[in-house]
Amino acid sequence: MKTTYRTKQQDELMAYLQQHPGAHHTAAQIKEYFARQDKNIGTATIYRQLERFVEDGKVRKYLLETGDSACYEYVGGQEGCTAHFHLKCEKCGRLIHMNCEELKRLETHLLEDHGFEWTIGKTVFYGVCDKCRK
Amino acid sequence: MKTTYRTKQQDELMAYLQQHPGAHHTAAQIKEYFARQDKNIGTATIYRQLERFVEDGKVRKYLLETGDSACYEYVGGQEGCTAHFHLKCEKCGRLIHMNCEELKRLETHLLEDHGFEWTIGKTVFYGVCDKCRK
DNA sequence: TTGCGTGCAAAGGTTTTGCATGGCA
DNA sequence: TGCCATGCAAAACCTTTGCACGCAA
Numbered sequence: 001m002k003t004t005y006r007t008k009q010q011d012e013l014m015a016y017l018q019q020h021p022g023a024h025h026t027a028a029q030i031k032e033y034f035a036r037q038d039k040n041i042g043t044a045t046i047y048r049q050l051e052r053f054v055e056d057g058k059v060r061k062y063l064l065e066t067g068d069s070a071c072y073e074y075v076g077g078q079e080g081c082t083a084h085f086h087l088k089c090e091k092c093g094r095l096i097h098m099n100c101e102e103l104k105r106l107e108t109h110l111l112e113d114h115g116f117e118w119t120i121g122k123t124v125f126y127g128v129c130d131k132c133r134k
Numbered sequence: 135m136k137t138t139y140r141t142k143q144q145d146e147l148m149a150y151l152q153q154h155p156g157a158h159h160t161a162a163q164i165k166e167y168f169a170r171q172d173k174n175i176g177t178a179t180i181y182r183q184l185e186r187f188v189e190d191g192k193v194r195k196y197l198l199e200t201g202d203s204a205c206y207e208y209v210g211g212q213e214g215c216t217a218h219f220h221l222k223c224e225k226c227g228r229l230i231h232m233n234c235e236e237l238k239r240l241e242t243h244l245l246e247d248h249g250f251e252w253t254i255g256k257t258v259f260y261g262v263c264d265k266c267r268k
Numbered sequence: 269t270t271g272c273g274t275g276c277a278a279a280g281g282t283t284t285t286g287c288a289t290g291g292c293a
Numbered sequence: 294t295g296c297c298a299t300g301c302a303a304a305a306c307c308t309t310t311g312c313a314c315g316c317a318a
Contacts, residue, residue: 113236114232117262122224122261125244128251
């Protein structure tokens with residue numbers, strides 16, 4: 001799905017996500033937020049826009065708790081985020097950006113030994129971060 | 135939830151899962167399989183038993199980012215079988231199960247050098263598989 | 269016999285889809 | 294003006310829950 005026209009809802013959704021970097025939101029939470037501002041945005045619109053943002057690499061989608069609704073988080077659209085790796089803490093929700101030789105090694109290994117061309121930008125490592133383990 | 139009685143459905147479900155190691159199944163697929171054998175097992179029963187198997191560590195549950203239904207996979211109760219990884223091909227949709235020293239190395243690295251306790255079962259590597267790259 | 273597990277159906281919740289309308293270009 | 298995006302409602306899905314019945318121990 002590609003955007004042809006730029007709309008007010010689009011801008012407001014993106015603005016909201018950008019203003020809360022590092023936070024993750026469900027579609028319902030986003031709808032509620034705008035409702036509190038007396039701005040109604042249809043649920044379908046929220047899902048459709050989020051899907052586009054994800055395609056563009058500006059937003060990342062997570063499924064944290066099994067069965068719960070999906071979470072969305074602004075990660076910016078720059079190459080910066082496609083070249084490094086993301087760890088998501090399942091306890092505090094923090095998204096950790098990591099640039100590490102070990103992971104680059106893995107990328108090479110997957111490609112050369114398994115023929116798998118890894119899309120780093122879409123992959124999220126789930127786990128528990130150092131702070132939450134203490 | 136704990137099992138008190140041992141039932142036929144329980145045994146048949148576990149037998150089916152064990153007979154397909156390395157394969158992933160949705161609840162619907164499992165139901166369909168038994169239907170083809172003219173054995174009816176209620177959807178609720180399937181979910182309830184799967185939940186128990188997961189609690190026991192015999193089966194692993196995982197979700198893909200697509201928000202599809204949950205997948206279940208027999209991993210046995212032993213340590214050796216819990217340490218494998220999932221690669222998802224974005225083109226053909228195939229889920230690849232990989233057991234590889236390199237990935238185990240990464241697990242150790244993340245823990246020891248970054249303090250990150252990786253939940254392998256929840257992580258899926260996205261990319262393009264060897265067959266689709268040709 | 270006791271009470272847990274099962275199957276059915278209905279409920280609950282999230283996400284998608286169809287369609288008429290409104291708004292961007 | 295021509296389409297696309299929106300909003301609403303309904304549909305489509307997946308999963309859970311309530312309840313009466315059957316079966317294991």
